Amino acid sequence: MVFDIQDNIFMLAGPVKIHPRVLKAMNTPSIGHRSPEFSEVNRELRELTQYLFQTKGDVAILxxxxxxxxxxxxxNLLKKGDKALTINNGKFGERMGQLAKLYGDATELVYPWGTPPDLGEIEEMLSKGETKVLAFTHNETSTGFTNPLPEISKLCQKHDVILVTDGITSVGGIDVPVDKLKIDVCITGSQKCIAAPAGLALLSVSERAMEAMYDNTSYYLNIKKHVKKLRDDDQTPYTPAVHLHLALLEALRILKEEGLENRIKRTGRVAEACRAAVEALGLELLPEKDYASNTVTAIKYPDGVSDKDVRGRLKEEYGIIVAGSQAPHKGEFFRIGHMGLVQMRELLATIGAIEASLAKAGYKFEKGAGVAAVEDFM
Amino acid sequence: MVFDIQDNIFMLAGPVKIHPRVLKAMNTPSIGHRSPEFSEVNRELRELTQYLFQTKGDVAILxxxxxxxxxxxxxNLLKKGDKALTINNGKFGERMGQLAKLYGDATELVYPWGTPPDLGEIEEMLSKGETKVLAFTHNETSTGFTNPLPEISKLCQKHDVILVTDGITSVGGIDVPVDKLKIDVCITGSQKCIAAPAGLALLSVSERAMEAMYDNTSYYLNIKKHVKKLRDDDQTPYTPAVHLHLALLEALRILKEEGLENRIKRTGRVAEACRAAVEALGLELLPEKDYASNTVTAIKYPDGVSDKDVRGRLKEEYGIIVAGSQAPHKGEFFRIGHMGLVQMRELLATIGAIEASLAKAGYKFEKGAGVAAVEDFM
Structure with a gap:
């Protein structure tokens, strides 16, 4: 079969599979972004975004x-002279560090990809009492690794440090109770666990963060303006991507119909099944198992098996899309995204196709063992 | 008739009416933003964006x-210490001034809404030899006013000043030949003359602008990174709004099928017809006639006629959406957007409905005169 871009099993770590109802919601003529009809869309979006973040506080959609x-x-939180601490154990944590260094004075704690941060080292840094903001990536899409959010949150609370959490590939797939964990700014993206099209960033913002933000450090991305305009007028300060708002609304409705708790549980089960299949095939996860992500699984290629053997064949011959690895580890592992709408059925197909590809590449294993491991979770 | 959000004549000054082909293009399952298939989308988008801006130079899509x-x-162009000059004769020129003051040291030349800038005053400022950047809004959507771009461009060339032009509601509707007019950065939006959904900003960037831009003043909005990634890899540095890229591609294809020159001519004819109707009804344009915009017409309410009488009735009873006026002139005038796909047929309906509304509001005029004036252009 030649790859068909309109008809495939889509297992990236975002963008992800989009429900037909969400695509349909975008098939709408223009709506004025200052109209009462669109304000009603935003009002419901605001409530659903609070539901998603498990917060009674402010939210924004950029x-x-x-x-x-x-x-x-x-x-918004940092100016030169403001001290920040970031954790870099993957591509997106590295990005957090680049941002913190650009806007403030940041120290970056660096750990090998796929390994946990040293909590003692973090505590040592925070206990100096100079840090305004700790910023880190909760779920490292790049390595299929989840950082210990509750523990990091505890340290921030103890030392009165503002906590910024990149929850882009965790919120809606892994439990991120923003109010309970006292996350000051939590960020997620529309095209991950929410399963809407890419192009919107959702944020939760604590009162403390609102107070700590500067008014004059950004314009288009001024969070306070976005928060207030949404809270007070059901609008955005600048023209939003109207059709993406409509899509996001439908995707969040679908999420609420399933229930956040159920979605998180389902995502976790699919992840467990995926990891069981990996083990049954004698393959190795990239991250330490205790830190393996529930939304994306990163799997090392065994000796003699190339990215083309598996990822290439999955796409070109079996019409299944999985993700590769990013620089500086290009070609060393591949990643299966299983957030959003992905169910056991898609995982079955993916694991089966991986088995067939591994066999063709000469890798020795018990055929069917991976799929059988998934079945045990069904 | 009660207003139907899915079925109306949509005459805003952006977002605008979207062609069904463009909506259909968005009805597509997810595509990986790093896939060769999506790179092909971006490659064609880059060429069509150059066509739109009439440039052989670099472009970016944010x-x-x-x-x-x-x-x-x-x-990207300004740091504190860099001098900028901006022209404020409408809401968006005012925004340009806010941005320039935030990032650099800006002087703002302020003129009443809907009146032209004093070119002598601009020249005087530029001749001091201190200005790095002149930034202005070409077409003021807020007032239906078009600033004299060629004259301003000449002054910038004479004094070797970088020219930033907000062409958000002009590019694709009014002639903006970026290379010929030596515009260093020209900005437009997807939801205006291109008639795609809102959510993408398109930029043309001259070599001189590329050299003058800083590497360390922005991250997500770093133009050089966007330009290079699109030029060298047919990609964007960060996840783009994939579905909006697909929509933009179809909208630009439609624009090219009509031909840029033809679209600009058609837009101009519709605008002329609209202004003729305004005159025939004894109404008054907001801006001086020589500066009246070809993409949006702003019309003062005559004494005794309220925004609700016209704009309210058009929407609620006749299913036609026109724009109001923005603070600080709320309620004083209304605006008809006629860019993108708008043709004489939509203008006929709009003018006819305005006539009916004016009559009901007790305004005295010759019924049918406005529509007849439009017919003369058909």
Whole structure:
């Protein structure tokens, strides 16, 4: 079969599979972004975004990618002279560090990709009492690794440090109770666990963060303006991506119909099944198992098996899209995204196709063992 | 008739009517933003964006509103200490001034809404030899006014000043030949003359602008990174709004099928017809007639006629959407957007409905005169 871009099993770590109802919601003629009809869309979006973040506090929706949300958080909270601490154990944690260094004075704690941060080292840094903001990536899409959010949150609370959490590939797939964990700014993206099209960044913003943000460090990405305009007028300060708002609304409605708790549970089950299949096939996860992500699984290629053997064949011959690895680890592992709408059925197909590809590449294993491991979770 | 959000004549000054082909283009399952298939989308988008801007130079496509594009231009070109000059004779020129003051040291030349700038005053300022950047809004959507771009461009060339032009509601509707007029950064938005959904900002960037931009003043909106990634890899540095890229591609294809020159001519004819109707009805344009915009017409309410009488009735009873006026002139005038796909047929309906509304409000005029004036242009 030649790859068909309109008809495939889509297992990227974002963008992800979009429900037909969400695509249909975009098939709408123009709506004025200052009309009462669109304000009603935003009103419901605001409530559903609070539901998503498990917060009673403020939220904002920016037209831009997840990186725009990260940029907004750090450019609003940091000026030169403000000390920040970031954790770099993957590509997106590295990005957090780049942003914090650009806007403030940041120290970056660096750990190898896929390994946890040293909590003692973090505590040592925070206990100096100079840090205004700690910023980190909760779920590292780049490595299928989840950082210990509750523990990091505890340290921030103890030392009265503002906590910025990139929850782009965790919120809606892994439990991120923003109010309970006292996350000051949490960022997520529309095209991940929410399963809407890419192009919107969603943020939760604590009262403390609102007070700590500068008024004059950013314009388009000024979070306070976005928060207030949404809270007070059901609008955005600048023209939003109207059709993406309509899509996001439908995707969040679908999420609420399933229930946040159920979605998180389902995502976790699919992830467990995926990891069981990896083990049954004698393959190795990239991250330490205790830190393996529930939204994306990163799997090392065994000796003698190339990215083309598996990822290439999955796409070109079996019509299944999985993700590769990013620089500086290009070609060393591949990643299966299983957030949003992905169910056991898609995982079955993916694991089966991986088995077939591994067999063709000469890798020795018990055929069917991976799929059987998934079945045990069904 | 009660207003139907899915079925109306949509005459805003952006967002505008979207062609069904463009909506259909968005009805597509997810595509990986790093896939060869999406690179092909971006390759064609890059060529069509150059066509739109009439440039052989660099272009960029940002996920964000037109304001994100304005923010990008000024935050990349200005640091504190860099002198900028801006022209404020409408809401968006005012925004340009806010941005320039935020990022650099800006002087703002202020003129009443709807009146032209004093070219002598601009020349005087530029001749001091201190100005790095002149930034202005070509077409003031807020007032239906077009600033004299060629004359301003000449002054910038004479004094070797970088020219930033907000062409958000002009590019694709009014002639903006970027290379010929030596515009260093020109910005437009997807939801105006291109007639795609809102959410993307398109920029043209001259070699001189590329050299003058800082590397470390912005992150998500770093123009050089966007330009290079699109030029060298047919990609964007961060996840773009994939579905909006697909929509933009179809909208630009439609524009090219009509031909840029033809679209500009058609837009101009519709505008002329609209102004003729305004005159025939004894109404008054907001801006001086020589500066009246070809993409949006702003019309003062006559004494005794309220915004509700016309704009309210048009929407609620006749299913036709026109724009109101923005603060600080709320309620004083209304605006008809006639860019993108708008043809004489939509203008006929709009003018006819305005006549009916004016008559009901007790305004005295010759019924049918406005529509007849439009017919003369058909």
């Amino acid at each position: 037209t831009g990618s997840g990186t725009a949300g990260m940029d907004a958080a750090l450019s | 996920t964000g509103s037109g304001t994100a594009g304005m923010d990008a231009a000024l935050s």
